[in-house]
Amino acid sequence: MPPFFAPLFRAATYARWLHLLIGTVFVGVVLLVYPGIEPGRSLPETVALGAALDAALLCLAALLPATRRAEGVQARLLLVPDREESIGAAPSVGWADRGRTALWLVARVALGLGVGLATVRALDLGTRLLHAPPYGPLLLPVLVLALLWLVVLAGRLQLALAVRLLGPSVADRLVAAELRAERLLERNRLARELHDSIGHALTVTVLQAGAAREVADPAFREKALEAIETTGRQAMEDLERMLLLLRDTPEETAAEQPGLDRAAALFDAARAAGSPVEATVDPAAARLTGVLSREAYRIVQEGVTNALKHAPGAPIRIRAAIEDGRLELRCATALVAAPAGGRPARGGGRGLRGVRERATLLGGEAGAGREDGDWVLTVRLPLRLAE
Structure with missing residues (x-):
């Protein structure tokens, strides 16, 4: 026509x-x-x-x-x-x-x-x-x-x-744009939460399962299975929290997210996976609450997960302290040479990018790189966000 x-x-x-x-x-x-x-x-x-x-x-x-x-x-x-x-x-x-x-x-x-x-x-x-x-x-x-x-x-x-x-109106469109931006930020935050929590659980589970298959000691296998069960249960709890948030449940569920006071469980899981962990968490840092404590926990979790993933069995040194009005987090792991033809032991993947995003949103800074034969992740966060 x-x-x-x-x-x-x-x-x-x-x-x-x-x-x-x-x-x-x-x-x-x-x-x-x-x-x-x-x-x-x-x-x-x-x-x-x-x-x-x-x-x-x-x-x-x-x-x-x-x-x-x-x-x-x-x-x-x-x-x-x-x-x-x-x-x-x-x-x-x-x-x-x-x-x-x-x-x-x-x-x-x-x-x-x-x-x-x-x-x-x-x-x-x-x-x-x-x-x-x-x-x-x-x-x-x-x-x-x-x-x-x-x-x-x-x-x-x-x-x-x-x-x-x-x-x-123009004001209505501005409000709608701000609402879309808030929703996008919330989705990105949930994506980071899932990546950190589930990624850590899968890394620990794979390492424990591989070690249990290689070692014939029944006691070691029993301990590995127990670690897998504990890690899986924690991952399921984190996943349930994320799903509750996606279903628009009341905000009280956010308070249930882990903080620095629960970092000891991360270190125990890493030790069970075969990586020695030397952790120093100042009492003042462990007593922090609110968004700062929750984000710090996720940053430490990502540091431990990267260490387990890229340098299994290597010692991990964790430090969380309050200095000069800031919360300083440091995770150091010995560098492990990549096998011939393999990928480098370290890289700026999604995990490190998520750490930088968390630090930026909190008004802090994050850095990662080689330092005296170690791979060091350092994050500094202002204390004004402590709730």
């Missing part, structure tokens, strides 16, 4: 036509009530009085919060926007919304009145053309096309006005 005729065969065109004609009906009803048709009153005077009364009534109606909701719902149904959410369907919240609603009502009725008068005029002219042979009937298709294209253009203008005046 040629593009010129395509809009004439769309249902949206005729739905918008109906929406426009509703404005004509409103004006006609008001004119019948007041000022009415009186002998001696000129047509311009009648039109001026009717227009003033229409505008006053529409502005009064816009003061009702429900008017904006009703207009939004009707516009969504009859103007058929490409995206429904581009036209709001919520009641007015403030005077800015009421003012935009009033502008919409006046513009809608004015545009609808113009299209309604053009429709009535076209019907009258079409009737005359039918009774004016031989050329009148030949001009009728041209008149119909002109009227339909007028409806198409007026409908598009009406839709643009609805999106502009009934859609979200």
Whole structure:
């Protein structure tokens, strides 16, 4: 179908036509009530009085919060926007919304009145053309096309006005953008939590299972299986916490997340996996609570997980202390040479990137690199976030 005729065969065109004609009906009803048709009153005077009364009534109606909701719902149904959410369907919240609603009502009725008068005029002219042979009937298709294209253009203008005046304001769009950003940050935080918790559990489990298969000592196997069970149970608890957060449960579940006071369990799991751990956690650091303690726990967990993954069996030295108004975390592991043709023992993967993101969000800093034959992860976090 040629593009010129395509809009004439769309249902949206005729739905918008109906929406426009509703404005004509409103004006006609008001004119019948007041000022009415009186002998001696000129047509311009009648039109001026009717227009003033229409505008006053529409502005009064816009003061009702429900008017904006009703207009939004009707516009969504009859103007058929490409995206429904581009036209709001919520009641007015403030005077800015009421003012935009009033502008919409006046513009809608004015545009609808113009299209309604053009429709009535076209019907009258079409009737005359039918009774004016031989050329009148030949001009009728041209008149119909002109009227339909007028409806198409007026409908598009009406839709643009609805999106502009009934859609979200600049402040609303800013609030929506901030909400999307908050949700994205929350999703990223949950992704980091899952990566750190499940990654640590899988690393410990793989190492313990591999060691149990290689060692014939039943006592060692029993201890390895116990470590696997404990680590798996902790991972399941962390996973359940994340799922509860995703299900929009109350915020109290956040308090259940582990903090530095539970770091000893991490060190025990690493020792059970065959890596000696020398840990020094200052009592003041262990007593920290809130977001700082939780994030510090995850950072230490990532450091231990990296050590187990890239240098299994190598000694791990952990230190958590408060110095100069900051919480300092340090995880050092002896470098292990990569096998020939293998990957390097260390790399800036997702775990280290997650540590840097955590530190940045908390206003701190993180660094990782070689230092005196060790691979050292150092993180400094300001104490002002302690809760």
